[in-house]
Each structure stands twice: as C-alpha cells, then as structure tokens.
Amino acid sequence: MRSRDTDFMAAAxxxxxxxxxxxxxxxxxxxxxxxxxxxxxxxxHRTLLREAFERHGGRVLGAEGDGFFVxxxxxxxxxxxxxxxxxxxxxxxxxxxxxxxVRMGLHTGEPRPTDxxxxxxxxxxxxxxxxxxxxxxxLVSEATRALLGKxxxxxxxxxxxxxxxxxxxxxxxxxIDGLPAEFPPLNTLDSRFTNLPTVPNAFxxxxxxxxxxxxxxxxxxVRLLTxxxxxxxxxxxxxxQLAWAxxxxxxDGAAFVQLAPVRDPELVVPAIAQALDLRDQPGESALExxxxxxxxxELLLLLDNFEQVLAAAPAVAxxxxxxxxLKLVATSRTPLHLSGERAYRVPxxxxxxxxxxxxxxxxxxxxxxxxDDENADxxxxxxxxxxxxxxxIELAAPRVRTxxxxxxxxxxxxxxxxxxxxxQDADERQRTLRxxxxxxxxxxxxxxxxLFRQLAVFVGGFRxxxxxxxxxxxxxxxxxxxxxxxxLLLRLREDSDGEPRFWMLETIREYxxxxxxxxxxxxxxxxxxxxxxxELAECLDAESVTGDQSASMARLADDYPNLRAAMERxxxxxxxxxxxxxATALWPFWSTRGYVAEGRQALEDxxxxxxxxxxRALLGRASLRVFSGNSDGLFDDVQEVLRTAEELxxxxxxxxxxxxxxxxxxxxxxxxxxxxxxxxxxxxxxxxGNLPTERAESIGWLMMAANFGxxxxxxxIARCRRFHDEAVDDxxxxxxxxxxxxxxxxxxxxxxxxxxxxxxxLDMIAGLGFSLRAAMSSQEAFYVEMLAGDxxxxxxxxxxxxxxxxRMGERSYLSSAxxxxxxxxxxxxxxxxxxxxxxxxxxxxxxxxxxxxxxWRSARAKIRAHRGEHDEAEAxxxxxxxxxxxTDLLNTRGDTRADLGEVIALAGRPSDAVAVYDxxxxxxxRKGNLASLERVRVAAQxxxx
Numbered sequence: 031m032r033s034r035d036t037d038f039m040a041a042a043x044x045x046x047x048x049x050x051x052x053x054x055x056x057x058x059x060x061x062x063x064x065x066x067x068x069x070x071x072x073x074x075h076r077t078l079l080r081e082a083f084e085r086h087g088g089r090v091l092g093a094e095g096d097g098f099f100v101x102x103x104x105x106x107x108x109x110x111x112x113x114x115x116x117x118x119x120x121x122x123x124x125x126x127x128x129x130x131x132v133r134m135g136l137h138t139g140e141p142r143p144t145d146x147x148x149x150x151x152x153x154x155x156x157x158x159x160x161x162x163x164x165x166x167x168x169l170v171s172e173a174t175r176a177l178l179g180k181x182x183x184x185x186x187x188x189x190x191x192x193x194x195x196x197x198x199x200x201x202x203x204x205x206i207d208g209l210p211a212e213f214p215p216l217n218t219l220d221s222r223f224t225n226l227p228t229v230p231n232a233f234x235x236x237x238x239x240x241x242x243x244x245x246x247x248x249x250x251x252v253r254l255l256t257x258x259x260x261x262x263x264x265x266x267x268x269x270x271q272l273a274w275a276x277x278x279x280x281x282d283g284a285a286f287v288q289l290a291p292v293r294d295p296e297l298v299v300p301a302i303a304q305a306l307d308l309r310d311q312p313g314e315s316a317l318e319x320x321x322x323x324x325x326x327x328e329l330l331l332l333l334d335n336f337e338q339v340l341a342a343a344p345a346v347a348x349x350x351x352x353x354x355x356l357k358l359v360a361t362s363r364t365p366l367h368l369s370g371e372r373a374y375r376v377p378x379x380x381x382x383x384x385x386x387x388x389x390x391x392x393x394x395x396x397x398x399x400x401x402d403d404e405n406a407d408x409x410x411x412x413x414x415x416x417x418x419x420x421x422x423i424e425l426a427a428p429r430v431r432t433x434x435x436x437x438x439x440x441x442x443x444x445x446x447x448x449x450x451x452x453x454q455d456a457d458e459r460q461r462t463l464r465x466x467x468x469x470x471x472x473x474x475x476x477x478x479x480x481l482f483r484q485l486a487v488f489v490g491g492f493r494x495x496x497x498x499x500x501x502x503x504x505x506x507x508x509x510x511x512x513x514x515x516x517x518l519l520l521r522l523r524e525d526s527d528g529e530p531r532f533w534m535l536e537t538i539r540e541y542x543x544x545x546x547x548x549x550x551x552x553x554x555x556x557x558x559x560x561x562x563x564x565e566l567a568e569c570l571d572a573e574s575v576t577g578d579q580s581a582s583m584a585r586l587a588d589d590y591p592n593l594r595a596a597m598e599r600x601x602x603x604x605x606x607x608x609x610x611x612x613a614t615a616l617w618p619f620w621s622t623r624g625y626v627a628e629g630r631q632a633l634e635d636x637x638x639x640x641x642x643x644x645x646r647a648l649l650g651r652a653s654l655r656v657f658s659g660n661s662d663g664l665f666d667d668v669q670e671v672l673r674t675a676e677e678l679x680x681x682x683x684x685x686x687x688x689x690x691x692x693x694x695x696x697x698x699x700x701x702x703x704x705x706x707x708x709x710x711x712x713x714x715x716x717x718x719g720n721l722p723t724e725r726a727e728s729i730g731w732l733m734m735a736a737n738f739g740x741x742x743x744x745x746x747i748a749r750c751r752r753f754h755d756e757a758v759d760d761x762x763x764x765x766x767x768x769x770x771x772x773x774x775x776x777x778x779x780x781x782x783x784x785x786x787x788x789x790x791x792l793d794m795i796a797g798l799g800f801s802l803r804a805a806m807s808s809q810e811a812f813y814v815e816m817l818a819g820d821x822x823x824x825x826x827x828x829x830x831x832x833x834x835x836x837r838m839g840e841r842s843y844l845s846s847a848x849x850x851x852x853x854x855x856x857x858x859x860x861x862x863x864x865x866x867x868x869x870x871x872x873x874x875x876x877x878x879x880x881x882x883x884x885x886w887r888s889a890r891a892k893i894r895a896h897r898g899e900h901d902e903a904e905a906x907x908x909x910x911x912x913x914x915x916x917t918d919l920l921n922t923r924g925d926t927r928a929d930l931g932e933v934i935a936l937a938g939r940p941s942d943a944v945a946v947y948d949x950x951x952x953x954x955x956r957k958g959n960l961a962s963l964e965r966v967r968v969a970a971q972x973x974x975x
Contacts, residue, residue: 042089042101044143048108048174049156050088052079052115052134053097055165064128072096075130078122082115091147101148105177108136112168113206120166120209131165136204138174158192159201161278162216168204169216175202185211190218193278212826223283225305226273226332227523233271234390235383236264239376243272246372247357248279253350253370254358256336261537262421263376265361266334273332273359280357284330289339290536291489291591298342300628302331302349310626317345323836324353335536336362343368379420384413387420388427395428395515408435415442421537424517425470431515442469467541470516481509482518483551486542487559490591491533493525499562500555526584556599560608563589563596567615574618575682575723580798586619597632606639610647617650630654645674645683653690656698668694681719688712689727696731700880700917702739706732726762729753733770737810740918743958747774765794766807773810777921777959781818788814805834806843812850817961825854832867845874849885856892864893884914884922888929900937907933921962924953928966940973947973 054060054075061068076093083090083100086107092099102108112134119132137159139152155171163169175184183205189198205211247255257265270286277284287305292298299316308323310316333346343366350356350370360366365373379387388409389401401409412435416422429438471479484501485492498506510532513519520533534542546552566589574582586593593612600609613632620629633651637643652667668691675687688711696705709731716725733753736746754767768791776784788811796804808831815824828851835844849871855864868889875882887910894903907930914926927950935943947970954963 042091042143042148043103046138046140047148047152048102048105048136048138048177049141049148049153050083050100050102050108050112050134050136051097051157051160052100052132053095053160055131055133057096060128060130064126067125067128071124071128071130074122075119075132078118079115079132082118083111085114086111105136105138105174106179106182108174109168109170109178109182109204112136112204116166116168116206116209133160133163133165134168135160135163135171136168136174137171138177155192155195158195159199162190162192162201162218164213164217166210167213168206170202170204172200172202175200187216190216193219217278217281223285223306223329224277226270226277226284226286231394232390233267234387235379236268236271239268240271240275243268243374244275246374247272247276247359249372251370252372253356254346254360254366254368254372256360256362256365256371256373257376258362258365258373259376261363262419263378264420265376267420268376269332269334269359269361273330277330280330280355281328282355284332286332286334288334288490290335290539291595292339295339295341295345298333298339299345302333304625310628316627317348321349321352324349324356326355327353328355329353329357331356331358333358333360336360336366337364340364340366378418379413379423381410381413381418384416384418384420384423385410388413388423391424391427391517392430396431399430405435408439412439412442415439421517421535425467428516429470429473464541467518467538470518471541471545474512474516474518475509478509478512479545481506482513483542483546483549484555484558485513485519485532485534486539486546487552487555487595488534488592489595490589491531492592493529493531493589496562496566496589496592497532500558502558525588527581531588559592560596560599560605560612563593564608564611564615567593567612571615571618575721579723580800583619583622586616587623601635601639604639606636606641610636610640610642610644612636614644614647614650617647617654620650621653626654643674645671645678645680645687648674649683649687649690653686656690656693664694681715682721682724685712685715685719685721685724685728688715689724689731692731696735696739698876698878698880700914700919700922702735703918706735706739709735722760726760726766729757729763730766733766737770737773738919738921740920740957742956743774743777743960747771747778750774761794762798762800765791765798767791768794769807769810773813776814776817777957777961779960779964781814781961784814784817785811801834805831805847809843809846809850812854816854817965821854821857825851825858828854832870845871845876845879845882846885848874849882849889852886852889853892856889856896859896861893861896864889868893880913880917881919881922884910884926887913888926891933892929895933895936900933903933904930904937920953920957921959924950924957924959924962924966927953928962928969931966931969935969935973944970944973 054072060071064071075096076098079098080090080093083098086102088100088102088107088111090098090100100108100111102111115134116132119130122130124130135156135158137152137156139150139155141148141150141152159169159171169187170178170184178184184202185205187201187203190201191197192199201216203211203213243255243257246252257269259265273284273286285302285305287302289298289301292301299320303316303320303323306320306323308319310319336342340362346358346360346366347368350358350368365371378384385401385406389399392399412426413423416426426438426442433441471482474482481497481501481503485497487500488496492500494507494510497510498504510519514521514532518534518538520535521530523531525531543552546555567586570582570586593616597609597612600606600612609632613629613636617629617633620626630651633647633654637647637651648667649671652664652671655664655667668687671687672691675683678684688708692705692708692712695708696702709728713725713728713732715721716728733750735741736749741749750767750771754764754771757763757767768787770791772784772787772789772791774784775787792804792807792811795807808827812824812827812831815821815827828847831847832844832851835847848867852864852868852871855861855867868886871882871886871889875886877883887906891903891907891910894900894906907926910926911923911930914923917923927946931943931946931950934946947966950966951963951970954960954966
C-alpha cells in the first residue's frame, strides 16, 4: 500500500514512525443527504483536522477524498493530535445537524520512506486499524500503545481479526474527555456478521470480471446482481471473491446462503433466515420474520445455486422491496427475471488465466511441477480443449502427478471429443464438463468409484465417520484423500468440534447420483444414510442431556442439511418409524435453535405416519407449541404428555414433562406457585436419573421464580445461595444464581452488590456460549438499574437486549424486552421512541403471555398520561392491573399499581394516587422489596404535602 504527498515528504519522519489514518464514516450517505452542501462540510472537516494534526508536529502525507494519512515522530504526538481533532469535530456547530463523524486509527512501525510516500506493511496495518472503527472513535494498535505514556487513557478492546492481516491484533480505544466513549462492535472479521466461507487455494485471474461485477454491485440502481452461466464456470468462486471485496461497504456484514441442498422453493426463505441465525416467530411467516429483520440493515446476501428454486424469485423481490439497504448477489444458470436485477454472464477464463490456474493447481498437487517452454503448449491446448472452464481445469490439473501434460493431452483427446457426452441439446460447455467429470471418474480405482457414488446421497457435506457408514467400510480415509486430491471432493472447513467436513460440488454430485442410480445402489445408500443420521441424532440428543449441551447442539447444526434430507426421504418412502426416530431426537435442537414451525410439522407427520404416540414425541410437539405462541389445545396436550410420561416412567421424559408443565403455568399463565411445584417434581426426576442438563433447567426456573414470584426476598436469597454453593462444578447454575441473587440484593437496597452479581452471572452464562440465555437474563440487569434510579443505564441494557433478540429472531422474550425499554424511555421523556417500542412489544406478545401483556399496557399508559391523554391512560393502566392480578408475580403487581398511581397523579388527582401507591407499598412490603417500597412511599409523600 502506498500514500503520497510530495510537498511534505522531505520533512517526513523516518525510523520508528506513528501513522494515523482517518476517514468520514458514512460519507456516501452524508453526500446524498446534503447534496450541494457536502463540499463545504468536507472542506471544513479538512481544515479542522489539518490544524489539529500540524499543531502536534504531524506531517500530512495524503488528504485525498474524505481521509487523511499523517505521520508523527512519536506515538504521544499522534494520540494528542487525534484527540484534538476529535474534539474540534465534536465541538463544531455543523449546519442542519449534518455532523461529520470521523474514525481514526494509529499504528507504529518502521515504514520505508520513498520519494513519493511510505511503503510497507505498517502503512497497510494502520489503514486496517482505522477501518475497524466508527465515527468519533480513535483506535490504537498494540505497537502504538506500548509507546504511550501513563497519562494517556486507553480502553482495552481485546483481540480482533483485521482483514488481510495474519493473526489477531490487540486493539485499544483512546478515551477522550468530554466525548462519547461507547461505540458499536468493531468492524472486524470477528465482530461484523459474516459467514462467507474461506477457500484454501488461490483465486486465479478474473481481474476484469471482478472489476466489472464490482462496479455493477456498487451502482445504486442494481439491487440484485446475478452471475449466470453453466455449471463449472466458477460462478460461486467469483461471487465469494466479489463478496469478500465488497463486504466492508455493508455496515451489517455479508451472509452466504448455500441453496444447493434446497429443492423446494418454499424452503429458500427459511434457508436465508437460518444462515442469519434467525428463528421462527409465532404468528409470522418466515418471509415476514426475515423482512422485519432486514428492514433497517445494510447487508449483502450471496445466494448460491439459485437455478433449481427459481419459483422463489418473488420472495426475493419482496425482501428487496422491504429492505432498502439490502443487496443480493446470486449465482444461477439462468437470470431470476426481477426488476432491479442485473445479470452478468460469467465468461470462460481467458487462455492465459486458464493456463495460470492449471499451473497453480498442478503445482499444489505435484510440487515439482513447473510451467516451462517444454510443456506450455500442451497445457494451453489442454485448457482450450476443456473450453477454459475452471472446474474442468481443476479436475484435470492434479493428474500431472502421474501423467505429463503431453500424455494428459493425448488421453484428453481420446476421451473428450468436443460435442459428445450428455444430452445433445445441452450447452456445449456443460457437455464438455460432464465428460471431464466422467473421465476423472473413470481414472479412479474401483473401490474409489464405489465410494464416490455412495457419497452423492449426502447433502451439505459429510464427515469421515459418516462416509464410512454410508460407504459400507470402516477404512475410507485413503480413498477420501484420493477424491480430494483429484478435486472430486473438497475439504473447505472444520465442523464445530474441529473435525474436517468434506464437500462435493453440486455439478459433481449430480453426476455421482446418476452413476449411483445406474448401478441400482441408490435405494440402499439412502437407507444407510437415513439409519446413520437417525443414530447420530439420538446419540447427540442423549449427550446433550448428560454432557455438553451446547457442543451437541452445534454438532447437530453442522449436519442439519443431512438430517433434513433424511427426514424428507423418510416422508417420500412413508417410513414413519425412521421419521419418528429423527423428529423425536431433534425436537430439543429445534426448540433451542428456534426452528419451531419445521419441527412441529415433522413431529405431526411422524406421529401420523407411524400410527403411534410415544411419550417423547408428544413431549417434543407440546414443547414446540409453547414456543409458537398458540395455546389452543396446548393444556390438553401437556396433560397428555404428563400422562404418557408417567406410564413410560423414564426419568428424562418425566423431568422434561414437568419442566414443560411448569413453564406453561409460570411463564404463560403467571402462576409461579403452581409452576414451582412442577419444577420441584422435575428436579426430583432429574436427580434420580442423574441428568445434569435437566437438573440445571429445573434449578434455573426455581431461582427465577424466587425473583419474580411470591417468595419473600430474604427466602429467595437463601434459595439462590444454596443452589449456587451446591453447584461447585456447574457454571451454568452458578451463573444463573448470580443473576437472580443480584436482582434480589438490589430489591433489598444493595445496588452495588446487585450490579456486581448480575454482571458476574451474565459473564459466566455468555462465556458458556448461551448467548440467548444471557440476553434473556439481561432483564435482571435492567431491573437492578431501574431500582437504583439509573434510567440511562437501564435504557442501554434494554436497547442492547432488544438488538440481540431481534438478531436472533427470538420473539417470546423480545416482547418483554421491548416493553421494558419503553418504560425506561418514558422515564427519560423520550415519548415517541417509547411509543414505538411499546407497539413492538404489543405486536410480539402472545395473548396468553401475562407478563408482556402487563408491561406494554402499563408503558403505553404512562406515555398517554405524559401527553395529557388521561382517560385512555387510566383505562390502559387499569387493564394492566387487572391482568397482573390474575398472576402471583408480586413485583409485577406492585409495579403495575405504582404505574397506575403515576398515571392518576399526572391527571391531577393526588389523593386517589396516594391510595393506589399505598396498595403498591403493601405488595412490595409483602415481597420484601425494600427498594420499590421506598420508591412508592416517597412518591406518595410528595403528593401528600
């Protein structure tokens, strides 16, 4: 990387230099918003920063566009200049609120000065540090931090992976007095959302295609860029390279959606949602859930292999219409024919690029291979005969291990006459590619051919042990290595437990399936596939109960395309027993990952096809119904589950059934006293069966009940401490205990201890990988801050929780989080935004969800009261009180009355308000909630004066 400013280079420092890069965050959006006023804003920004930099001895080496490149003799000068620059920008009175927000990055090294600038990795490094930040933020590398004095205040942001740099980088934030210190997560590879797969070999050629496609993608009028062409032209690889190059332009990252395993167009939207880690939402279609999530995102979606699901194109159009910041790159053999689409036909490689690709892949297979004058003509002819198709070349090149290019060319001549092979009306290049695959297949040993055919039944890749099971042999490693070496298989990534996953490109898999059918092996291979994955699902289900639950869930996610394929084949074959095995083992995974609609349907189909109703299948169906938000007939289902569980007598099923019954009673109906009885039953069964996961589940619910239910605070503290102290080897229980203890300590008036415990507990839960549980438990952190009277802190906590839950697609807890945020915003007099979040809570809340139904009503009531709409406010507040009265959620009942008192006071009826506050005080006194008791007493006394 090179930067220049020849006027300053003569005086530029040499040796150890601290480099500063800066640019304007969102400059394109600022330009669009301000129009003709933008040049003046840009120039004022330049003046302010240049003065600050030069005041501390900075040498401005580049000031093109909206950025600066500056060199300083010392790290301290650079830090002081950056701070002064941010203060100057922050203190400037920008017209029409068009604030210019600048991000800066500092890195120290020894770049080599030249006549026209600096060169070296340190320059590139400094630019990447800057690119990770946000407007108003100054980031500092470890190399710079080591040279700063003790008077410079820094915040440790931990290790981050910066694009194009090897290994993680320690980054710090320069703390500047008087300026904001809180920013979103850094724009690094490990914090911005991306699931773009990395590819182990080099990307060769395609410079022109990358430029053209990149320019098309950057155009405002191009929302969908479709890379079209026959199989084997390298559409996927070009799309990935394009996405990697463009993803920094998208504030919310980039996502890769592999559609090759998807045959049903109805599953395209769920596949996109799952790639984004979204969950099914009660009462919403997958399209509605996805549209809502994407509506305010700036995101790049890469949809790979769209040709077999073209009927899903209208759903894609709907997403583009709902999400103005969304752009799509699709790979397909045909265009999608949507408005806003720009189709770009991926051409064959240029001959020189094809030769370079052949040489690179050949050298990877045979390190001694060199492209020279003796073999260059033969290699060029091979590439021409293969129509310069990347996949064909990648299949042919590894054969140089045993054949010279000339010998390879002779065999290619004999095996691949240009217009033979495949259907006569097929594209010529596709017929050439087909024969290339056939030729590579014919060169395999017989046992390798057999394994290659069997592997076609896998969807979404496979592991070594799965290949052995389906291939009918325990020793397949050598043959897998051979298939990888010949590019008939790829090894692109590791599974969640570090084991390698093998992939077959879809074009090759189609050929392998044809061969499998031709030798009448398809049916037997599918049966082995189904049996293997049913056993895998059952084993991982059992491990999740007795071992590491998060690891088991991750393994199921690794192979979920195969599990889904096994279920689809079971449906096609009317194999009810196989479908029942799979669905019964997978329901805990579905409930954890939020695949509610799909899981319910699978269990319904399995019960119907099998013609029997085993307890664990009924348990799974009822559990998923709880997540769906529809309670019609649910209580009858739960009673049936309890009855069949008792008949089965299995401790696991009994523990899960009683935990489910408690959840329905407690979290839906708000009867925690009855729920506690169920959770105690569940705990007894879990302990009898030595089931640590279910035991922890029961204990977690019991501690939650101590917080929200009728148990007095002191007794709740004793319960949580007992569970905490007994769980020496269970960090999940200890983390939950800390969270609930923190809330209870805050009720008793010890806010510092409450904050400390909640933070400790949330760190423990998040550290175990339970990110959803941590987001749910942030409710306790919110409550502590509300009790302490720190509305700003409460608002930040609730806002973070809403953002996390929205990203996860979790509606059942989102409804309460949105309502809590509305309460905090009302207290901060931000009524319009409070109204918006109260509406979001109402929309997300299930009818039977007493807690959320109370919260959004009471929040809306206070909003109406502050706006002078007193009649409607009081009606809403009394509705909230009525709903709360049907529960034994003591704090909720007290808070709801306190909210009613506030509403009545704002209506100018102080004596009535005092009476309501007195009722709230009685409830808080019964709970032992001293902090809330003091709050309502102070409010009542203020009105009585």
